[in-house]
Amino acid sequence: MNKAVWQKELQGFVKTSVLINEPMKKHTTWNIGGPADFMVFPSSEEELIGILQFLHSEDSIPFVMGNGSNILVGDKGIRGVVIRLAGAFSKRTWRGNEVDAQAGALLPSLALEAAERSLTGMEFAAGIPGSFGGAIRMNAGAYGNTIGEYVTKVGLTEYSGTKRELTVDELTFEYRKSNLFSADGIVTSVTLKFLEGDREQSMAKIKELLQLRIRKQPLEFPSCGSVFRNPVNDHAGRLIEMANLRGTQIGGAMVSRKHGNFIINLGGAKAKDVLNLIEAVQRRVEDSYGVHLETEVKLVGEFER
Numbered sequence: 001m002n003k004a005v006w007q008k009e010l011q012g013f014v015k016t017s018v019l020i021n022e023p024m025k026k027h028t029t030w031n032i033g034g035p036a037d038f039m040v041f042p043s044s045e046e047e048l049i050g051i052l053q054f055l056h057s058e059d060s061i062p063f064v065m066g067n068g069s070n071i072l073v074g075d076k077g078i079r080g081v082v083i084r085l086a087g088a089f090s091k092r093t094w095r096g097n098e099v100d101a102q103a104g105a106l107l108p109s110l111a112l113e114a115a116e117r118s119l120t121g122m123e124f125a126a127g128i129p130g131s132f133g134g135a136i137r138m139n140a141g142a143y144g145n146t147i148g149e150y151v152t153k154v155g156l157t158e159y160s161g162t163k164r165e166l167t168v169d170e171l172t173f174e175y176r177k178s179n180l181f182s183a184d185g186i187v188t189s190v191t192l193k194f195l196e197g198d199r200e201q202s203m204a205k206i207k208e209l210l211q212l213r214i215r216k217q218p219l220e221f222p223s224c225g226s227v228f229r230n231p232v233n234d235h236a237g238r239l240i241e242m243a244n245l246r247g248t249q250i251g252g253a254m255v256s257r258k259h260g261n262f263i264i265n266l267g268g269a270k271a272k273d274v275l276n277l278i279e280a281v282q283r284r285v286e287d288s289y290g291v292h293l294e295t296e297v298k299l300v301g302e303f304e305r
């Protein structure tokens with residue numbers, strides 16, 4: 001790959017600048033991650049399809065991301081192209097109690113918009129700092145609700161550039177997982193349907209859930225939320241806390257003293273610090289309780305030890 005040639009080719013498809021050797025720590029909520037060879041911010045499906053068709057002709061599969069709130073990017077960064085669906089790819093169109101949202105739309109904004117329209121269902125998502133693309137793929141959830149419950153349709157663009165629409169019968173959602181993980185493409189839009197509710201009640205619920213997060217989660221530090229998936233009928237945080245791991249630190253990464261399932265960046269943490277800490281937590285919990293904690297966060301790119 002000739003970087004200058006690729007940059008010129010990619011620039012032909014998008015209005016915004018194509019970034020080269022872009023530090024991923026600028027694009028993740030953990031503030032961690034080495035350089036991406038290329039980073040592009042398409043603002044329309046046409047721009048996205050152009051990029052995908054070019055990459056397909058070069059036999060290259062991009063890494064797609066939304067708000068970077070559930071990924072740990074290695075210190076050596078990401079080879080090839082990162083497509084970030086954000087700001088300009090976040091339009092929504094409301095029709096009664098339904099909304100078509102582009103994949104880059106953020107959950108908190110939509111939760112507030114739904115409440116403003118006296119629609120109920122999305123309140124749980126007001127404190128989840130993810131995009132719809134990431135949330136649908138992860139089936140994000142909290143306080144007994146998941147995003148999958150409200151989805152009626154998903155727009156997908158395959159890596160070849162072909163557009164598809166998936167109806168609710170073709171979608172399966174499980175705990176922090178959907179069949180979109182194996183889908184050969186990028187989520188571009190999501191249609192959601194809510195129930196009629198009461199504006200004041202929804203706003204009050206949003207306020208209550210946000211306050212609960214402030215009380216329980218170390219929101220004053222960069223993190224990716226819960227690092228580990230909850231084992232069946234248990235909580236990863238509970239096991240980590242029982243194993244006396246709160247406050248355990250490697251380099252700039254520390255198991256939060258406030259919430260056992262959060263690893264926080266105290267400042268200047270490297271991906272290798274977090275990865276070593278993840279493994280140390282897994283070992284201790286497995287030795288103490290015979291439970292293997294699987295990560296919820298996705299590991300992306302090249303790591304060093």
Ligand SMILES: Cc1cc2nc3c(=O)[nH]c(=O)nc-3n(C[C@H](O)[C@H](O)[C@H](O)COP(=O)(O)OP(=O)(O)OC[C@H]3O[C@@H](n4cnc5c(N)ncnc54)[C@H](O)[C@@H]3O)c2cc1C
Binds near residue numbers: 065
């Ligand atoms: C403080 C904090 C609190 C959190 N609380 C919660 C919570 O309560 N519940 C919860 O479920 N999560 C929570 N999270 C985690 C995270 O916000 C969610 O998982 C969110 O849905 C991830 O969205 P994202 O846009 O940031 O995804 P990213 O981190 O950008 O990507 C995550 C994965 O989705 C894929 N992806 C992203 N966009 C697309 C797309 N358009 N098409 C296909 N694949 C895509 C990526 O390739 C990657 O594999 C929290 C995180 C933080 C920092």
